[in-house]
Amino acid sequence: MSSQHAIPTLLADLGGTNVRFALADTGHPSPLMMDSVRRYRVRDFETLAEAIQQYFADTGHTARAAVIAAAGRIANGETVQITNNPWAVSARNLEQKLGFGRVKLVNDFAAQGMAVPLLGTAHLTSVGPQSLPRRSDSPTQTYVVMGPGTGLGVAGLLLREGHWVVLETEGGHAGFAAHTAEDVEILHRLNARFGRVSNERMICGNGLVNLYLALADIAGQPAEQYNPEDITARAESGGDPLCVRTVETLAGIFGSVAGDLVLSLGGWNGVYLTGGVLPILLPWLQHGGFRERFEAKGRFRETMEQVPTVAVMHPEPGLLGAAALAVLDAGLPLQPATD
Incomplete structure (x- = not known):
């Protein structure tokens, strides 16, 4: 079904550092x-209202509804x-200030989760x-969706x-459980x-x-006064053993936490890894201790060995998921990816 004459829905993916905007054509099979x-x-x-106004000014676009993933x-x-961001956002205030008929607020990892069916x-x-x-x-399926950016996002995705x-959570703020002497x-x-x-x-x-x-x-x-980019760059070059060890350690702890979330949410069908820092970490996840610590769950090791872990490589998964939510909010069926 084409919706070429419909006014699109504004999408926003709002994190601690950046906000991304896009439009959704809710009647199109690929709505983003x-x-x-x-x-x-x-x-x-x-x-946020000022940033939206700048987006409209820069692009010439307009919208009557919005889905804000925050x-x-x-x-x-x-x-x-x-x-990790000073903004406070009110759906009603945005409707009044910008003339939207409806603003839907969702957790950013609710959007990341809803991207999965479209991937x-x-x-x-x-x-x-x-x-x-x-x-x-x-x-009947259950997945974990999680990933690092400015913070650590966690959601459950259920069919x-x-x-x-999508199950919205603040699982990234759960307490750290130590698994090794280190x-x-x-x-x-x-x-x-x-x-x-x-x-x-x-x-x-x-x-x-x-x-x-x-x-x-x-x-x-x-310790040097390194920022995250310094550490990953030195780890990639192999020139600083402590930086290499740092990224390896993060990959292992990431695996432990991902496995714990599978146990907690019953995400036996798989874990989708996403987030702004994921592309930098991906080589270390694929070749380091991520899977070993993911699977090291005692009596559940054999079960965990069967649970897939998958990196999401779409350039804008948060906006893609917000587009999926816009489709559902419009009362239309979601058309999942078939490949």
Whole structure:
């Protein structure tokens, strides 16, 4: 069905550092209009409304409805205080200020999760020897969707009676569980710095710095004033063993947390890995300790060995998922990818 005369829906993927905008044609089988995507720095605007107005001014587009995927807990479907970002967003205020008929607020990883049904195999890469999940095999399926960016996002994705349902969570803020002697030493140091230590303290961009400082202290080495990009660049070049160890350690802890989430959510059909930092980490996930620690779940090891872990390689999964939500919000059926 074509909707070429319909006014599109505005999409926003709002994180701690950047906000991305695009438009959705809710009547098209591929609803995300990729040529409409623009990215802006959060720090350049006082409010989300100002950033939206700039997007409309830059592109000449307009919209009567919006789906905003935001990194934070959505309170009563109406408001969100963005995690790692000073903006507070109100759906009703955006409707009044910008003249939208409807603004839908969702957690950013609800959008990341809803992208999964629209992803074809060209945008998926296995992390480990398991085959890609076969989403058409069973009417009842459960997945974990997670990934590092400015923070650590976590969602559940459920297929029930032909309908995809996303479970919004703040699982990235769950407490870190140490699994190895080195984990215990890391935990001691991060506890001294932060008090309570969540998984997000390690599995995100700034988590690289936290791990680097902890590992330097454990090794009795002086720590440089590196940012996340410094650490990954030096790890990739192989010129700094401590940076290599830092990224390897993050990959292993990432695997442990991903496996714990499978156990917690019953995500036996697979784990979809996404997030802004994922492309940088992917080589370390594929060749490091990610799968070993993912599978190292005691009596459940044999079960975990069968659970696929998959990297999402689509350039805009958050906007793709927001487009899927816009389709459903318009009362239209979602047309999943068939390949």
